[in-house]
Amino acid sequence: MSWKDRTVLVTGAGGFIGSHLTGALADLGADVRAFVHYNSRSDWGNLCYLTPEQMELVTVIMGNVEDSGSVDDAVKGTECVFHLAALIGIPYSYVAPRSYVATNIGGTINVMDSALRHGVMRMVHTSTSEAYGTAQYAPIDEEHPLQGQSPYSASKIGADKLAESYWRSFNLPVATIRPFNTFGPRQSARAVIPSIISQLLTGRDTIELGSLTPERDLTYVEDTVRGFLAVAESDQAVGKTINVGRGELISIGDLANKLVAMLNPDARVVSVESRVRPEKSEVMKLHCDNTKAREILGWEPIVSLDDGLRRTAEFVREHLDIYRPEEYAV
DSSP states (O other): OOOTTOEEEEETTTSHHHHHHHHHHHHTTOEEEEEEEOOTTOOOGGGGGSOHHHHTTEEEEEEOTTOHHHHHHHHTTOSEEEEOOOOOOHHHHHHOHHHHIIIIIIHHHHHHHHHHHTTOSEEEEEOOGGGGOSOSSSSBOTTSOOOOOSHHHHHHHHHHHHHHHHHHHHOOOEEEEEEOOEEOTTOOTTSHHHHHHHHHHTTOSEEEESOSOOEEOOEEHHHHHHHHHHHHHOGGGTTOEEEEOOOOOEEHHHHHHHHHHHHOTTOEEEEOGGGSOOTTTOOOBOOBOOHHIIIIIOOOOOSOHHHHHHHHHHHHHHTGGGOOTTSOOO
16 A cells, blocks of 8 residues: 555654654655654654654644543544554553553543544554563464553553454454564663663673563564554454564573673673562563464564664664663663
């Protein structure tokens, strides 16, 4: 399908994945409404990294997904809605769980209500692999049980089930994408990869992390964005949840050692108690079964882990001023 001249809305457009998706849609010629969380600084987040040519096709709308009126104004007149706006930091969800319910569940129902009211042709709802909790079997397919091991994951499960209900109850043409751990340029130090890289690039001898034994399935952001576009383009995806991930596991410890070898071989990695999740909350293994994405969407990952890590390290090196490696970002 062609995205040229189609009016689309991206909520959470100022975020890590949202800004990459916004840029990709602009490159494809779409007329993009970029919904960015309102702040008194008029800060557009990661949209600052888009090119002037991309921004010519982007209209920035500042608002809050918890406010139904601003959401409705943004949705009206669009053909497709990509809903990425969410509170995502797992450690902070232990501190402010009600905020996650308000944004991730309340905000999602606002977007779906507006999409239904205005006859949006396609809505793509963003889930997370954290919804599965620690793998009960691996690799994890879409039939795997859901388990809320943090307030964050519980709120996302609630939002996912609302999306399912709006498809079943009201025929809202919504499809749910469930990305596994995405990484790449623009990701904040809240995430493990930029945290490791920023510590290494400032010459620290000791790299402080939480638990080193959890295993993750890491996908470069360009591949994840292609997954979003493929889900939106597929009629077969409507009413379904589809995993997007590489299908390869690596432990946090091995990942850290890989980056140490790449950037600062003299550094050593240590686990610090203050960065460790509560025992029953830590997700030990997330390993993606991407069969459905391959079969329904024709999607497969292209960027290798090593190549993606090099690209991410290059971005962090060029923008080291936006990271505070001496602090633990929650």
